Amino acid sequence: MCRTGQESQKPDGDEDVDATDAAFSALLEDSAEELYERAPCGYLSTLMDGTIVKINATLLDWLGLSRRLVVGRMRFTDLLTVGGKLYHETHFAPLLRMSGEVNGIALDIKAGDGRRLPVLVTSRVKSSADGEPMLIRTTVFDARDRRAYEAELLHARQAAEEARRQAEADRERLQEALAVLQRSLLPSELPDVPGLEAASHYHTASPDLLGGDFYDLFPLDGTRWAFFLGDVCGKGPEAAAVTSLTRYTLRAAVLHDPDPVTVLTTLNTVLNERYTSGDTRYCTAVFGVLHPRGDTCTVRVASGGHPSALIQRANGTTEFLPTPGGMLIGVLPEAQFAPAHTELLPGDTLLLYTDGLTEARTGPKRELFGEDALCAFAAAHAPAGPKALVTALTALIAGFGDGLDDDTALLALGIPASSTVAASDDLT
Incomplete structure (x- = not known):
């Protein structure tokens, strides 16, 4: 007995599974991209000369810059303050070339409106299969709360030191007064x-x-x-x-x-x-x-x-x-x-x-x-x-x-x- 062409078609249940897998894969891809773009920290990738080739929306929002203005047009050092550039040239970049990674370095980046943003920067070099350096992947953490805490801690320490100096001065004056009174007796x-x-x-x-x-x-x-x-x-x-x-x-x-x-x-x-x-x-x-x-x-x-x-x-x-x-x-x-x-x-x-x-x-x-x-x-x-x-x-x-x-x-x-x-x- 001959069978019709319907024999080559998949059962309805199998078609539903394939559709679900495809939708799930698309969802994963969309989620990964969304996670990259809206991560709680900044991400960017640069060529070995520092040219920015990829940057996430989080970091762009911090900087107040558009992707069109940054990608392919700016280098990583263009995002840094004058002091940050100097530190990058003398310490950050040489250490990255020597060890292939730099972790948790405190730098200041500058926003489009001139504001200074304290950040912690971690960079790693991505190499090709033959070991040739290709890209530098950098993660940027917002350190404004930490810097505020450090400033508050420093202020508290300075206040405590000033209080200590004042107490010491008061103690010296008290000792002098007591010595005068003691001599009077x-x-x-x-x-x-x-x-x-x-x-x-x-x-x-x-x-x-x-x-x-x-x-x-x-x-x-x-x-x-x-x-x-x-x-x-x-x-x-x-x-x-x-x-x-x-x-x-x-x-x-x-x-x-x-x-x-x-x-x-x-x-x-x-x-x-x-x-x-x-x-x-x-x-x-x-x-x-x-x-x-x-x-x-x-x-x-x-x-x-x-x-x-x-x-x-x-x-x-x-x-x-x-x-x-x-x-x-x-x-x-x-x-x-x-x-x-x-x-x-x-x-x-x-x-x-x-x-x-x-x-x-x-x-x-x-x-x-x-x-x-x-x-x-x-x-x-x-x-x-x-x-x-x-x-x-x-x-x-x-x-x-x-x-x-x-x-x-x-x-x-x-x-x-x-x-x-x-x-x-x-x-x-």
Whole structure:
């Protein structure tokens, strides 16, 4: 039986499949082209001399240029700013020729209206089968948001740096003001005491805080001199106020009665009555009176809660001048203070100090320096007078470094060893 020509025709179902495949292929081609043209980044292809042969709509929109004006008429470098052209010539192009690709280089392109557009550029060389360079494919990413962020970050960094500089300047001014105030709470220099030598030193643990240590030396009359050294609790303006009140109270009290115990009793009354509202303020102090006579000097002192004075004798021995039982000044309405007295001979030195010295942390175990170590230190130095002893202690304090976290005041008084020689010369 013969069949008709309809036998060579495809079934209806197969025709529908072919039509679908064709439509899908066309859709893929259309989608690929659309993706290229409207991608979120710019694309362009150039010949090896930089002539633009293909560019997508995204990049044209950024530039505000028409395809007719760009393709075949402009080179990639024509899209760059003057600085971008220079960088392209000296860095970008040589690196591309050498390695065949350049990734994420920051450049500025210029739009048709003259605007500068920050971009990140990645370029790769496409070669033929035999390795001959044919095209350069370039991707351009919009970096305006990134540049704005970088500018904002830079502005923030500059503002932070300016704030840091301002804070540092304010801190320096504050330190200068605190130093001036601190000096106002101490004698600018010690007076010359006939027949005696005096030396002092003040170490500030923190330039940002007012310390509460204080000392003074001043004449009572034609033959006697008063001195004191102490430490107010706390730091800062409140401590400075107590220090000022303490200094002027001691100076005034001794004019009424030079007895050291009486002077400290007066100070105790003033501090206790002044700070009775719950903000208790107190101090420790040693107050004394010097009475030089010939080549000796009588010393009468009283102590309120303060470390004992140290005596470096001319024969090389050292000893403390004990004042046991002296109470903190200003805590109680009535307080007991410990009196003591001694005689200084030529070559002897009396040292007063605050506990910043003995409570310094030393060694690997950060142990307290302590009074025993202070006594041993003084004994290890030949007796050469107050100035020599204070100089040696100043070097010791500097060596403590961050182990010294409290202010330290030193006041040394003594009779120069040369007084003995002078006295012998007078006898002859």
